[in-house]
Amino acid sequence: xxxxxxxxxxxxxxxxRTDPNxxxxxxxxxxxxxxxxxxxxxxxQSPFAQPVNAWLVIERGNIIDQQVVTVNxxxxxxxxxxxxxxxxxxxxxxxxxxxxxDDPDFxxxxxxxxxxxxxxxxxxFDLNVTITPGALxxxxxxTATFDVVVTDQAGNPVQSExxxxxxxxxxxxxxxxxxxxILDAFYAPQPMRSTMGSGLLVTGEGMAxxxxxxGGGLGGGGGGEAALDSMRLEGEDDNVRRDFKDTAYWEAxxxxxxxxxxSVEVPLPDNVTTWRMHSKAATTDTRVGQNSADILARLPxxxxxxxxxxxxVGDTLSLGANVNxxxxxxxxxxxxxxxSGVTINxxxxxxxxxxxxxxxxxxxxxxxxxxxxADLTFRVEGDGLSxxxxxxxxxxxxxxxxxYRYDGRDFVATAGELDGAGRRVEALVLPQGVDTRQGxxxxxxxxxxxxxxxxxxxxxxxxxxxxxxxxxxxxDRLLHNTSVEKALRDLAVENESLSTQLAALNPSDATKxxxxxxxxxxxxWCFSNEADPWxxxxxxxxxxxxxxxxxxxxxxxxxxxxxxxxxQLQAVNLIGDASEANRQAFFLYVLAEAGADVKEDADELVxxxxxxxxxxxxxxxxxxYESAGSxxxxxxxxxxxxxxxxxxxxxxxxxxxAEQDFxxxxxxxxxxxxxxxxxxxxxxDSPQLPPAVRWLMVAREAxxxxxxxxxxWAVTGLSDWMVASGELEPDYAYDLLVxxxxxxxxxxxxxxxxxxxxxxxxxxxxxxxxxNFFDFQRGEGSGRxxxxxxxxxxxxxxxxxxxxxxxxxxxRYFDAACDPEVQTCEPIxxxxxxxxxxxxxxxxxxxxxxxxxxxDPIPAGTDAIDPxxxxxxxxxxxxxxxxxxxxxxxxxxxxYFDHIQYRDEKVVFLSQFLPAGTYQxxxxxxxNIPGTYQVMPATARExxxxxxxxxxxxxxxxxxx
Numbered sequence: 001x002x003x004x005x006x007x008x009x010x011x012x013x014x015x016x017r018t019d020p021n022x023x024x025x026x027x028x029x030x031x032x033x034x035x036x037x038x039x040x041x042x043x044x045q046s047p048f049a050q051p052v053n054a055w056l057v058i059e060r061g062n063i064i065d066q067q068v069v070t071v072n073x074x075x076x077x078x079x080x081x082x083x084x085x086x087x088x089x090x091x092x093x094x095x096x097x098x099x100x101x102d103d104p105d106f107x108x109x110x111x112x113x114x115x116x117x118x119x120x121x122x123x124x125f126d127l128n129v130t131i132t133p134g135a136l137x138x139x140x141x142x143t144a145t146f147d148v149v150v151t152d153q154a155g156n157p158v159q160s161e162x163x164x165x166x167x168x169x170x171x172x173x174x175x176x177x178x179x180x181x182i183l184d185a186f187y188a189p190q191p192m193r194s195t196m197g198s199g200l201l202v203t204g205e206g207m208a209x210x211x212x213x214x215g216g217g218l219g220g221g222g223g224g225e226a227a228l229d230s231m232r233l234e235g236e237d238d239n240v241r242r243d244f245k246d247t248a249y250w251e252a253x254x255x256x257x258x259x260x261x262x263s264v265e266v267p268l269p270d271n272v273t274t275w276r277m278h279s280k281a282a283t284t285d286t287r288v289g290q291n292s293a294d295i296l297a298r299l300p301x302x303x304x305x306x307x308x309x310x311x312x313v314g315d316t317l318s319l320g321a322n323v324n325x326x327x328x329x330x331x332x333x334x335x336x337x338x339x340s341g342v343t344i345n346x347x348x349x350x351x352x353x354x355x356x357x358x359x360x361x362x363x364x365x366x367x368x369x370x371x372x373x374a375d376l377t378f379r380v381e382g383d384g385l386s387x388x389x390x391x392x393x394x395x396x397x398x399x400x401x402x403x404y405r406y407d408g409r410d411f412v413a414t415a416g417e418l419d420g421a422g423r424r425v426e427a428l429v430l431p432q433g434v435d436t437r438q439g440x441x442x443x444x445x446x447x448x449x450x451x452x453x454x455x456x457x458x459x460x461x462x463x464x465x466x467x468x469x470x471x472x473x474x475x476d477r478l479l480h481n482t483s484v485e486k487a488l489r490d491l492a493v494e495n496e497s498l499s500t501q502l503a504a505l506n507p508s509d510a511t512k513x514x515x516x517x518x519x520x521x522x523x524x525w526c527f528s529n530e531a532d533p534w535x536x537x538x539x540x541x542x543x544x545x546x547x548x549x550x551x552x553x554x555x556x557x558x559x560x561x562x563x564x565x566x567x568q569l570q571a572v573n574l575i576g577d578a579s580e581a582n583r584q585a586f587f588l589y590v591l592a593e594a595g596a597d598v599k600e601d602a603d604e605l606v607x608x609x610x611x612x613x614x615x616x617x618x619x620x621x622x623x624x625y626e627s628a629g630s631x632x633x634x635x636x637x638x639x640x641x642x643x644x645x646x647x648x649x650x651x652x653x654x655x656x657x658a659e660q661d662f663x664x665x666x667x668x669x670x671x672x673x674x675x676x677x678x679x680x681x682x683x684x685d686s687p688q689l690p691p692a693v694r695w696l697m698v699a700r701e702a703x704x705x706x707x708x709x710x711x712x713w714a715v716t717g718l719s720d721w722m723v724a725s726g727e728l729e730p731d732y733a734y735d736l737l738v739x740x741x742x743x744x745x746x747x748x749x750x751x752x753x754x755x756x757x758x759x760x761x762x763x764x765x766x767x768x769x770x771x772n773f774f775d776f777q778r779g780e781g782s783g784r785x786x787x788x789x790x791x792x793x794x795x796x797x798x799x800x801x802x803x804x805x806x807x808x809x810x811x812r813y814f815d816a817a818c819d820p821e822v823q824t825c826e827p828i829x830x831x832x833x834x835x836x837x838x839x840x841x842x843x844x845x846x847x848x849x850x851x852x853x854x855x856d857p858i859p860a861g862t863d864a865i866d867p868x869x870x871x872x873x874x875x876x877x878x879x880x881x882x883x884x885x886x887x888x889x890x891x892x893x894x895x896y897f898d899h900i901q902y903r904d905e906k907v908v909f910l911s912q913f914l915p916a917g918t919y920q921x922x923x924x925x926x927x928n929i930p931g932t933y934q935v936m937p938a939t940a941r942e943x944x945x946x947x948x949x950x951x952x953x954x955x956x957x958x959x960x961x
Contacts, residue, residue, distance in 0.1 A: 025112040086125065131277055140272055176870070339376050339377075405792070415697060418778040445786070457484050578614055808950055837924065838922065838925075864923060
């Protein structure tokens, strides 16, 4: 079925049927698109019976051309098309009928406006980019060459800037390109944004003009990487493929010569794959183009490891390797596996025959040892051909695979101090079901706060520390690290290694945090679309601290943050509870740190709500007065309150909220740290400080406090106390006795105030079923002895019970082939490789919770199916379904959940706010490698309050052949 529209035009008047209330008239072009040099003929269908003047405007964002024309009834307007009109222009004709008092029917002025778009393809701006590789096939590690030639549409050479990226094609196929073709990006048709003629319409009886919505844009980003220390197998040669990269080459700006040519050489990584060289070109006069070319990297005989991305101690599985013979003759070869971190339960070497142009899978049964990393090397050699490879998904320079201990996040850790000669005894009972063949007790002794703070730096900046690059976590780490750096500078502590690390980490984290700022100046929690006021204030504070240390922070970012925070301040008469008063105090403190004059607002808050504020808020407000240069009666009153509200105990002094301020992420530890910070800066001689510091140090869970957030504020307070007290002169002997036997002994002196001593006691050397005593002893002399003790142990799966401390978590596995909508599905604990598994997590939340993290570790021989990748099956995406309420099963887009992450070793669900209720989380697994795997329990917790915690049972899951 088809249709054709046509118009007949003559010089006489045609009464076009238009609604006079709409004030519009039709414009009809003679073609759907035009090219430069052509002439567009536009039919104007004027409803007026006499000739009238009309304003003809050609525009695209700005006015390109304009003129006054006369329109008489049906008329053809001719518009020459130029190259400047690409990719499109909008033509507006506003025809005005003047006042005619002699017209008995309509003596008033009148107007009609017509719009039409003229499409002009931007062919003349399209560059031809030709990429010619030096060869179509290379060996891994070879140097590949590429010649790039840029010409215009006529074939003339063009000097231009080109970007070049050589990327593994397997990676590119996982997702659609996040950017359009460069010609479309530069020359996409633009919407009509003009209001030409609307002023006339407004005066012509007030008709409103509907304006089209503006267009959007696309962007991209980059990332970083961290290296691990080498754990190369002893005696290993350099011919092992271990340098596996997703991107082999990236250069944003390469200049072609006057002939439009440029050549590059690229050392190839060790991947056996198809590489795609992609280039985009642009000139100073905005001509653009792009193209790509592929090369193949392979060997005649290839070994491809088949391994999990990680292991769990005690797993038993089959490691494998596919051996590819790419020659035209059969090859008899010896295949071997060299391993550290796993025990091979069979022959290390196997002899196989690989037919021509075929592949053979070789397997080795292994069990996983109690080590942090596994180092694997797969080799094949035969008929004069050979290859050797590390796992392609390994970590670091030597492609190591991480090994996780089976645990239920129920660590045993403590800390303490001795401020004089004496002893302190800690008692430790090994948990039921502990494996005495694995694990150890780690003890650290430190002679100063500086040593303890440096220890916390090492822990939270370790690549293995659990960390999400979100605004909350980044601001915590930046706040911690800038406090450490400031203290080192103020005390003139020489630590070249630490200073070098800080000089790299702090500007990097500041840049990442600044890039996460939202449009209105705030910051949100992980992947949230809404700014959170507290996280925004702390993010701004962390950036201010980085800026004060001399790091480059964009002033516009800080200004936008200040504006956002000022908008969050409440009128004091609208503050109704302690949480709101506390938050107002924190905002004023941050604004004062940014240089704002907050005295008037602070005075009002003290006057109206001093009794409502908790101690930590009073401490922050006292600091705000100091930063604003306005100490006085109110600051003194707040400090007096802090001295009156202190709580003394056997472990020292601390401060507590009247009721825990969950909405502001408060805890007794963080609140005490904030008070310590205020007293250290404002009343360094306060008698409350030494016992408060002792209480805070005892509150550590080994080297750090319970969360990164708490650790950041604890180190902030302790750093300022360390500067105020100058605690860097230890001089005493120490000894640690374990069950009456000396295990760590020595002395600390002022020559090395940041030194520390570490001892490890294997679990197998401790008592089971009885109490172990750790006797920390300190001799006479100056300084304090700080100690930490952490038990790292492995517990049998059947001995690890579920925990409900605010969350109840249950996990079940089902065969994905069973449809719960039409049949009853029974839980499973095994399945054949290549099948699918549906995972269901049920989480019961007893009260409303904020910043919730649900983590579900997966069996090592499986991969979580990420529905965002093009390789995933339709319908295999994760979902979150409330089991109560009016939401249908499988409802997607439910607003309480912000994000799902599919990681190598677990799936993570994030929720900024989770009301009380029962929820079901669902996703799918792809079992790949046969074996029996220990699966750590699923957990749910509040990110800032880890004591609010739930844990499911652990599991053993088997994947069969």
